[in-house]
Amino acid sequence: xxxxxxIFAFAALAxxxxxxxxxxxxxxxxxxxxxxxPEIEDGAVLIEGGKIKAVGKAGEVAVPAGAEVVDAxxxxxLPGLIESLASMGLGDPYGPSGSDEVSNPDAAGLRILxxxxxFDKRFAQAARAGITALMIAPGRANVIGARTAVVKPRGATxxxxxxxxxxxxxxxxxxxxKDAFGPKGRLPGTRMGSAYVVRKALLEASEYVRKRKxxxxxxxxxxGKKGAEPPAAPPRNLDIEPLAELLEGRLTxxxxxxxxxxxxxxxxxxxxxxFKAVLVGATEAYKSAGEIARRRIxxxxxxxxxxxxxxxxxxxxxxxxxxxxxxxxxxxxxxxDAMGLGAQEELALxxxxxxxxxxxxxxxxxxxxxxxxxxxxxxDRIGSLEPGKDADIVVFDGxxxxxxxxVARVFIDGREIKIPEPLRGPRP
Amino acid sequence: xxxxxxxxxxxxxxxxxxxxxxxxxxAARAGAAPGEAVTAVVGARLLTGTxxEIESGIVLIEGGKIKAVGKTGEVAVPEGAQIIDAAGRVxxxxxxxxxxxxxxxxxxxxxxxxxxxxxxxPELRIIDSIHPEGEGPDEFQFxxxxxxxxxxxxxxxxxxxxxxxxSAVLKLRGGTVDDMVILFPADMKMALGRKGYYASKGVMxxxxxxxxxxxxxxLVEAAEYGEALERHAKAKAKDPKAAPPxxxxxxxxxxxxxxxxxxxxIHVDSSDDIMxxxxxxxxxxxxxxxxxxxxxxxxxxxxxxRRGVVVVVGPKxxxxxxxxxxxxxxxxxxxxxVQVDIMTDADVVQESFLRYQAAVAVKYGMxxxxxxxxxxxxxxxxxxxxARIGSLEAGKDADLVVFDGxxxxxxxxTxxxxxxxxxVYESGKEPR
Numbered sequence: 001x002x003x004x005x006x007i008f009a010f011a012a013l014a015x016x017x018x019x020x021x022x023x024x025x026x027x028x029x030x031x032x033x034x035x036x037x038p039e040i041e042d043g044a045v046l047i048e049g050g051k052i053k054a055v056g057k058a059g060e061v062a063v064p065a066g067a068e069v070v071d072a073x074x075x076x077x078l079p080g081l082i083e084s085l086a087s088m089g090l091g092d093p094y095g096p097s098g099s100d101e102v103s104n105p106d107a108a109g110l111r112i113l114x115x116x117x118x119f120d121k122r123f124a125q126a127a128r129a130g131i132t133a134l135m136i137a138p139g140r141a142n143v144i145g146a147r148t149a150v151v152k153p154r155g156a157t158x159x160x161x162x163x164x165x166x167x168x169x170x171x172x173x174x175x176x177x178k179d180a181f182g183p184k185g186r187l188p189g190t191r192m193g194s195a196y197v198v199r200k201a202l203l204e205a206s207e208y209v210r211k212r213k214x215x216x217x218x219x220x221x222x223x224g225k226k227g228a229e230p231p232a233a234p235p236r237n238l239d240i241e242p243l244a245e246l247l248e249g250r251l252t253x254x255x256x257x258x259x260x261x262x263x264x265x266x267x268x269x270x271x272x273x274x275f276k277a278v279l280v281g282a283t284e285a286y287k288s289a290g291e292i293a294r295r296r297i298x299x300x301x302x303x304x305x306x307x308x309x310x311x312x313x314x315x316x317x318x319x320x321x322x323x324x325x326x327x328x329x330x331x332x333x334x335x336x337d338a339m340g341l342g343a344q345e346e347l348a349l350x351x352x353x354x355x356x357x358x359x360x361x362x363x364x365x366x367x368x369x370x371x372x373x374x375x376x377x378x379x380d381r382i383g384s385l386e387p388g389k390d391a392d393i394v395v396f397d398g399x400x401x402x403x404x405x406x407v408a409r410v411f412i413d414g415r416e417i418k419i420p421e422p423l424r425g426p427r428p
Numbered sequence: 429x430x431x432x433x434x435x436x437x438x439x440x441x442x443x444x445x446x447x448x449x450x451x452x453x454x455a456a457r458a459g460a461a462p463g464e465a466v467t468a469v470v471g472a473r474l475l476t477g478t479x480x481e482i483e484s485g486i487v488l489i490e491g492g493k494i495k496a497v498g499k500t501g502e503v504a505v506p507e508g509a510q511i512i513d514a515a516g517r518v519x520x521x522x523x524x525x526x527x528x529x530x531x532x533x534x535x536x537x538x539x540x541x542x543x544x545x546x547x548x549x550p551e552l553r554i555i556d557s558i559h560p561e562g563e564g565p566d567e568f569q570f571x572x573x574x575x576x577x578x579x580x581x582x583x584x585x586x587x588x589x590x591x592x593x594x595s596a597v598l599k600l601r602g603g604t605v606d607d608m609v610i611l612f613p614a615d616m617k618m619a620l621g622r623k624g625y626y627a628s629k630g631v632m633x634x635x636x637x638x639x640x641x642x643x644x645x646x647l648v649e650a651a652e653y654g655e656a657l658e659r660h661a662k663a664k665a666k667d668p669k670a671a672p673p674x675x676x677x678x679x680x681x682x683x684x685x686x687x688x689x690x691x692x693x694i695h696v697d698s699s700d701d702i703m704x705x706x707x708x709x710x711x712x713x714x715x716x717x718x719x720x721x722x723x724x725x726x727x728x729x730x731x732x733x734r735r736g737v738v739v740v741v742g743p744k745x746x747x748x749x750x751x752x753x754x755x756x757x758x759x760x761x762x763x764x765x766v767q768v769d770i771m772t773d774a775d776v777v778q779e780s781f782l783r784y785q786a787a788v789a790v791k792y793g794m795x796x797x798x799x800x801x802x803x804x805x806x807x808x809x810x811x812x813x814x815a816r817i818g819s820l821e822a823g824k825d826a827d828l829v830v831f832d833g834x835x836x837x838x839x840x841x842t843x844x845x846x847x848x849x850x851x852v853y854e855s856g857k858e859p860r
Contacts, residue, residue: 125748311533314567316778345746345754346788352838403787403836422746422754422792423726 023066024048025414028058030072030395035079035370036384045077047391050413055385070416072395075408078365079384080132080392081347082372084300085254085280085334087139088344089120089151100141102180105188105197109238110146112136113165116158122344123153123161128419129345130394130407135167135376140176140256143188143197144169147242148254150376152392154412164378168252168278169242171198174262175312195265202273205243208234212244252276252377254300258283258312267291278375280334283313286320289327298330298375302350318357325363332372333364352401361401466490467849468505471515472830477804477819479797487519489826492848497820512844514830520800521819522579522827522847525782526740526769526807527693527720530569530581531558531605533775542588547626547633548646551677552593554583555612560605573779574600574853577829577842580610580817581779582807587619587695587720590633590642594681595693597811599827601847614811615718616685618643618694621701640704647712650682657683691716691812693740699724706735718810720771723747726760733765738810741802742771745788758786758802759794769810770802787836796836 025047032043034055044061046054054061063069090099090112099115101107116136126134133152138145147166155161173194182189188197211234218231245251255266258281267288270277279285280300285292292299301320302313317323324331333354335347351364359367373383382390391414398405410417467489474485474497486503488495496503505511532540532554540557543549562569573581580599585592594613601608620640623633633639656673663670684690692714694705702722709717718738719725725732725739726749732739741758749755762768770786772779786799808818817825826849833840845853 121748121752124752125754128754314569349784349788349838356838401838403784403791403838406791420751420753422756423749423760 022050022414023068024053024064025068025070025391025411025416026061026063027070027072027077027393027395027409027411028061028063030075030077032077032385033365034385035366036386043077045385045391045393047393047411047414050391050415052385052387052389052391052393054387070395070409072409074397076396076398076400076405077385078130078394078396078400079369079382079389080394080410080412081130081368082332082376082383083126083131083134083335083344083347083368084332084372084376085137085256085302086126086134086344087137088122088126088134089116089118089136090138091117091120099139100180101138101146102141105143105177105181105186105194106201106239107138107142107146108144108169108201108240108242110138111166112138112146112149113158113162115146116149116151116161118156118158118161124417126344127153127410127412127417128407129347130396130410131344131347132392132394132410132412133163133373133376133378133382135254137168137170137254140172141180142170142172143177143194144171144201144243146170147251150378152412154415154417163381164376166242166245166251167376167378168254169246170254170256171266172256173198173265174256174258175310176256191262191265195269198269199272201240201243202247202269202275205240205247206273208237208240208244209247246275247273249276252278254278254280256281258310259315260284260287262312263288264291267295267297270295270297281313283316283320285329286317286323287315289323289329292324293327293329298332299324300332300334300372300375301354302334318353320357321354321364321367322358325359330371330375331363331367332375333367348396348400348405349403352403355401365400466495466506466509467512467826468503468509469512469514469519469828469830470505471500471513472517472519474820475518475520475797475800475835476821477521477801478821479795479801481797484515485519487820487826487828489846489849492826492850494820494822494824494826494828496822512830517843518831518833518835518840519820520577520829520831520835521804521824522817522829522845523577523782523803524807524818525573525578525581525772525774525779525803526718526810527742527771528581528583528774528779529586529776530573530583530774530779531560531562532583532586533559533563533567539586541584541586542592543585544588544625547590547631547639548642549585549589549593549678550591550616550646550650550681552585553596553613554585554593554617555596555605555609557585558583558596558598558605560603560608569775569779570600570602573774573782574845575842575855576780576783577831577835577845578779578782579827579829579845579847579852580808581774582614582811584615584617584693584720587617587622588625590619590639591646591682592617592619594690597813599847601850601852610816611811611813613681613684613690615691615693616682618692618705620694620696620704621698622695636701636704640708643708644711646678646682647686647708650679651686651712653679654683654686685714686712688713688715691718691810693718693720695720697721697723699727702728703731706731706737709735709737716810716812718769720773723757725766726755726757729761729764729766732761736767738767738769738806740769740771740807740810741789742785743773743776745770745785746792754792756789756792756794758789758799759792762794762798762802767806767809768798768802769807770799783835784838787838790836800835 028044032040044058087099137148149165150163150167151161188194222228222230335350370383373379393411395409397408469487474482484500584595597611598608627634805818830844
């Protein structure tokens with residue numbers, strides 16, 4: 001096992017250094033769904049230096065000399081899928097370390113990057129399922145969790161994996177923190193307790209921001225005066241800094257909330273403190289679509305309602321995404337990092353469920369690609385098949401929404417991820 | 429010839445219903461008692477649950493039972509039968525979830541499936557914990573499951589205890605739990621290899637062998653209890669005043685296992701625990717052993733096939749082998765000759781998603797007929813109910829589902845669900 005990991009590590013390192021010299025790749029013959037533009041029958045994508053160089057009709061994209069040609073006839077060629085909320089890579093096979101820092105409901109000082117294990121097998125599994133980027137966030141125990149990161153499921157170090165860090169700060173309202181801290185007789189044992197933890201932290205952050213501004217003003221004022229000592233800088237506070245960045249508009253809050261009243265609490269906090277927010281999970285968002293739309297807050301919905309014995313997700317509806325989109329809300333779909341149907345392998349199935357719930361197909365595909373990239377703040381790099389973007393590409397062997405369709409090929413930064421044939425998996 | 433309300437909804441659904449004969453109006457409404465009439469579901473593609481298919485067939489329903497099944501033209505529809513034109517539709521048996529915790533959601537903050545005061549609780553009866561409509565996270569789940577074609581579930585205690593208690597088989601037809609139960613006790617629920625909770629308390633089992641010991645000890649004691657009962661029966665023949673052994677509810681329940689009156693279901697994950705389960709089954713001669721979850725069952729598939737052990741796959745349908753290959757558990761085991769059932773483990777996966785669980789197995793290569801069998805006839809067989817439910821065959825309960833297409837396709841909608849000949853769900857007529 002260890003030997004395997006070492007070999008894999010070398011392979012991954014070699015991969016990173018080799019990207020620049022790699023020969024061009026042309027994927028051709030399939031139906032291209034660029035997401036950012038109209039579909040192209042019998043299309044081709046040219047990849048050079050890990051980036052998309054050209055997208056067009058097969059006959060119109062020139063194949064450079066020495067290029068590797070991938071025949072995708074009959075396939076559907078899409079941008080790599082993006083999972084907007086996952087907690088993989090945070091467990092520790094050698095001890096009880098998980099995705100939640102349960103020592104304190106406010107864990108704003110933490111960075112997800114410091115707990116990320118690139119060799120968690122689930123990254124490789126996600127990549128083979130066509131997921132080429134994920135936002136890794138802490139679990140749902142902390143009211144204020146760690147700063148999140150958007151990563152690609154490849155590389156031997158967290159630094160190699162990172163696409164964007166910090167991508168945001170994770171907040172959780174509702175059952176999660178209550179269940180984690182309430183039974184220990186600690187705050188928060190109630191929903192209002194969770195809201196209080198956020199409000200108190202944000203008030204302290206406001207004070208922190210004010211002191212820093214005062215200090216900057218003091219420094220500026222001292223500059224002009226001869227012999228004037230610049231004022232001492234206020235002490236840094238790692239627990240508050242991320243929230244200060246939130247208040248300064250430099251960071252986005254990803255607020256996990258499911259029940260309509262928890263969503264309303266999230267909106268109340270946003271109104272009070274005026275920060276950028278995204279609602280995640282958002283099981284009952286369809287009940288508050290107007291309120292969310294009015295504030296132009298994007299939503300990442302989980303459509304599966306997966307999670308044993310969770311009361312807050314019981315009103316899950318396959319129509320959630322469709323109703324949010326109808327209300328004008330920017331909506332991404334997450335598979336949720338959970339058991340069974342919600343497993344990471346079935347993100348396309350999650351989108352198919354949303355289609356059954358009334359979402360149009362194009363919007364559903366966008367919800368697991370470009371819309372997700374926009375919400376996560378990485379749309380300049382990934383999310384669509386456009387020249388200049390990273391060559392993160394997935395080839396399905398048919399309609400991605402049909403249950404018999406499998407992921408045939410996956411490319412991340414132009415490098416193919418090998419997919420072993422499933423054990424006992426003759427084509428249906 | 430009065431059209432009934434079903435006809436109006438039928439038209440909206442493209443389900444044309446023609447009523448002939450005397451029955452009509454409100455009397456024929458969903459509440460019509462079994463036995464009042466013959467219903468013929470005509471023209472649908474029949475997926476019988478046995479693995480066989482009929483391209484265009486007829487299902488005749490009478491007295492809550494399936495009276496006949498066959499090709500259109502080969503089954504005579506009696507004069508006066510109520511005809512449901514299902515041309516272009518797909519009819520399957522009512523779906524059977526081989527393992528569920530529906531109705532056991534937290535009440536008063538504590539879930540109802542695990543009695544964590546003692547690792548050995550064979551005396552507990554799952555029906556004493558089930559809320560018949562579901563509450564907490566389960567609220568609406570019975571109804572939603574029915575609307576997706578699930579007519580029968582095997583309700584079991586959780587896996588917190590080594591011996592969890594007695595399971596039941598329920599039909600989702602509403603009413604009280606007693607109205608829903610069709611088999612109790614259905615089997616004895618056990619779990620191996622899950623020692624976390626008691627280990628944290630320093631109480632046995634803190635090891636896997638501790639768990640096996642507790643099962644073995646309980647079964648030996650139950651067998652001895654049985655012998656004491658037999659001795660008493662003999663002694664009583666001579667002396668009517670001979671005192672019987674004190675009643676022991678746990679031993680009474682386990683005695684049914686020892687006497688092969690009920691089968692055993694064991695939650696296991698790793699291959700060593702799977703083989704421990706097999707060892708215990710051999711030692712005590714279980715009438716049948718089914719294994720739940722059994723993620724590493726693919727490593728010992730030959731052993732399981734040879735011994736006729738049933739594997740109930742789910743809620744996770746796939747795993748990865750040591751070389752990183754995705755393993756389609758249901759397809760793999762089925763190919764190796766193991767009887768495979770598929771479960772939701774509701775509410776880990778929603779009860780209503782049962783057919784999508786099977787679809788995942790088909791996606792990765794399982795034969796669709798076998799996959800459907802895994803959510804119909806196979807679980808019926810696991811519970812010893814194959815003579816009554818699980819397939820479209822004459823003489824069985826008229827539990828069937830009319831879909832508007834391939835039941836594995838997410839886009840497919842359920843049009844009608846029958847339980848024992850009664851329409852218990854009709855698209856477009858959902859409550860609320």
